[in-house]
């Protein structure tokens with residue numbers, strides 16, 4: 001068997017916080033139990049195919065910088081096969097139990113849809129065998145309906161019904177292979193579903209088409225007996241100036257408006273949250289509060305850059321607050337933490353892929369440990385419930401139950417005068433959080 005990552009000989013091990021070995025986990029201990037579940041069950045880490053194996057460091061200004069052994073052959077299908085073997089070698093050495101892919105990541109597109117699908121089948125067969133041999137499972141599959149020039153004006157929101165049909169055929173196939181690989185979910189990220197100018201865009205019509213498309217996807221899922229969870233991944237901009245799936249709250253409204261809310265959950269990405277002017281924590285809390293958190297794309301942006309830098313997560317505040325939201329929401333069920341993150345262009349060695357993922361896994365493992373401690377202490381929950389305590393009095397309850405009118409409230413205010421004020425204690429709470437994180 002060919003070895004694609006000879007620089008890492010053994011599977012990465014847990015060596016504890018004092019270890020100085022850069023190729024060891026300091027916090028991620030797969031089988032350690034926290035709040036009744038193992039860390040692996042809580043975190044459900046996944047590696048993404050596109051950045052990790054297909055990304056080679058090119059950017060708008062420059063060529064690829066990274067050389068990978070699995071790209072050595074001149075034949076595109078041979079490369080696809082070698083990449084799949086390399087991917088499973090990587091998953092196994094790293095110790096992650098899930099992976100994610102776009103259809104076009106795993107097999108190159110051919111001249112016709114029929115030939116493209118045949119190529120997909122050929123590679124899926126290999127993936128299926130490797131999944132069986134390694135026990136690594138598919139977290140979710142998705143479609144790349146944004147790179148090919150035919151999708152320059154969107155896929156499901158394209159002004160041409162023929163492009164809409166092409167995208168539908170592509171999603172149909174991608175959903176079928178996801179089902180074949182027993183994927184736990186399927187993601188819709190609105191690649192170019194948005195606009196660059198409203199001067200040529202019929203927003204109403206395009207969003208209605210998007211809803212129609214998603215209804216057909218729901219119907220196809222039922223028809224083929226695919227039980228995986230469907231997700232929408234919000235993103236406010238990039239590549240278009242305005243993406244229709246802007247953020248968690250606007251996607252939620254769209255789903256309700258089109259009666260799709262029973263069929264979809266959200267895949268929340270950290271970097272997309274910050275692009276929308278929110279925090280990662282905000283998007284997660286919104287999704288948890290409304291029972292629509294499905295899965296997570298774990299990465300981060302750079303606060304000084306205004307675009308989707310997709311860096312590996314290292315910020316302990318982010319991972320702690322994220323895991324706090326996840327735990328409060330009852331944990332990730334069919335979802336996971338997918339590293340939708342890429343190496344910086346100068347990190348050219350294959351071993352950098354290991355450093356990046358180890359760092360991200362440790363950052364979330366630490367976040368999980370801290371979040372569990374915070375929850376066990378009950379400190380923040382206690383503060384919150386005290387803050388809202390007056391809503392638990394007979395007066396507050398009556399309002400919540402819809403048993404009073406504006407007239408009643410006017411009478412109450414005339415009788416009681418100025419309401420009592422209480423401090424929000426933000427600084428004290430921030431200090432408290434720091435004590436947990438240290």
Ligand code: XLS
Nearest residue numbers: 142189233269297308340
């Ligand atoms: C792009 C998205 C994309 C989705 C999957 O910004 O993050 O990679 O996760 O299509």
Ligand code: CA
Nearest residue numbers: 233269297340
């Ligand atoms: Ca993503």
Ligand code: CA
Nearest residue numbers: 269271308310
């Ligand atoms: Ca991204």
